[in-house]
Amino acid sequence: MNVTKLLRGFLLLILAAGLTSCDKDDDKVGNANMLIGTWELLSADFSITHNGETVDFRDANSNGLGTFTFKPNGELIVVDYEDGYTPVQASYVYDKGKLTILSNDWSMSYSTTYDITELTSQRLVLGGTSRYYDEINGGLVVSTGKLTFRKF
Numbered sequence: 001m002n003v004t005k006l007l008r009g010f011l012l013l014i015l016a017a018g019l020t021s022c023d024k025d026d027d028k029v030g031n032a033n034m035l036i037g038t039w040e041l042l043s044a045d046f047s048i049t050h051n052g053e054t055v056d057f058r059d060a061n062s063n064g065l066g067t068f069t070f071k072p073n074g075e076l077i078v079v080d081y082e083d084g085y086t087p088v089q090a091s092y093v094y095d096k097g098k099l100t101i102l103s104n105d106w107s108m109s110y111s112t113t114y115d116i117t118e119l120t121s122q123r124l125v126l127g128g129t130s131r132y133y134d135e136i137n138g139g140l141v142v143s144t145g146k147l148t149f150r151k152f
Contacts, residue, residue, distance in 0.1 A: 046145020
């Protein structure tokens with residue numbers, strides 16, 4: 001298993017975690033219009049288990065790890081600062097405090113749904129657990145984590 005590629009893939013597409021909130025506060029989850037624009041990923045803290053092997057990944061940088069640009073038409077453009085700034089296109093759906101990312105990258109096609117634990121004019125926080133099948137390396141991937149963004 002290429003752990004580095006798996007981690008980058010997770011990071012690039014809000015990184016394959018269908019996030020579950022323990023404490024839902026409707027005042028903190030905003031609305032779909034608040035999501036529109038460019039968000040800079042400040043920290044990623046998650047674990048990925050693939051074929052019985054677990055890798056913990058924690059990264060934070062006050063200068064940002066990458067950007068996620070949510071367009072009004074449902075298009076998502078992701079740029080990873082550590083991966084040559086090459087944009088990756090995906091799409092998204094916002095529905096009642098949930099964010100679903102749909103991807104067709106790395107010869108993989110998957111969707112994952114995140115609970116938005118916080119969405120204000122300046123801060124976006126996603127957190128929880130997701131499962132998807134790794135079509136390249138085979139096997140179930142389970143990821144659990146939290147992603148924190150600031151408006152760029």
